[in-house]
Amino acid sequence: MQASSLALALTYWLHMLATVLWLGSLSALAVLVLPAARRRLDASAYAALLEDLQERLQPLAWLSLAVLAATGMFQMSAHPRYSGFLAIENAWAVAILIKHLFVGGMVLLSAYNTWGLLPQLRRMAILRASGKPLDETQLAQIQRRERLLLTLLLISSVLVLAFTALARAVS
Structure with missing residues (x-):
């Protein structure tokens, strides 16, 4: 195996690994963890869980994005159909x-x-856990935004995978 083939294989592997980590954690969070936590945990435990999740998942997500960007650029530049930045010449x-x-x-x-x-x-959950009064309308609005955001991220991730598959199919 040539060094360039080995480098390309390594970038494919790292790209897939970063994709699985980012989209897998996003999917698990949106579909499993947060809905169950909202139903089962009291305010204090929910606040602690949000803090732990953010501490652990955010660095992993941003690292995954950096790996995706670096490996994606390498893969794209090595692809025979790549003609240059914003050269849209084929499917x-x-x-x-x-x-x-x-x-x-x-x-x-x-x-x-x-x-x-x-x-x-997190702030709202901490306030609730400390027994301080909350603006329930504001909390409901933030929770709706959270659900919408996670839904948009999930739909987008499915579409990213679909367009990746399409690109591979037309190569």
Whole structure:
């Protein structure tokens, strides 16, 4: 096996690993963990869980995104159908462009989740756990945003995988 083939295989593996870590943790969080936690945990335990999840998952998610960006650029530049930045000359390039638009949207949504929504939810949970009065309307609004955000991230991740499969099929 040539060194370039080995490097490409390594980038494929790292890209798939980062995809599984990022999208797998997102899916597990949205579909399993947070809905069950909201139903089963008291306010104090829920606040602690949110803090632990953010501490553990956010660095993993951002590391995964960095690995995806680096390995994706390497893979794309090595692909025989790649003609240059924003050169949309074939079905593969269209599928890759659409995939990257969804990934960009996911990065923006994840940034809002990391630095906007999760801190608000954590603050509300801490207030509730300490027995302080909450604006229930505001809490419900934040929780609706959380569900919408997670739904958008899940739909986007499914579409990213679909456009990846399409790009591979038309290669």
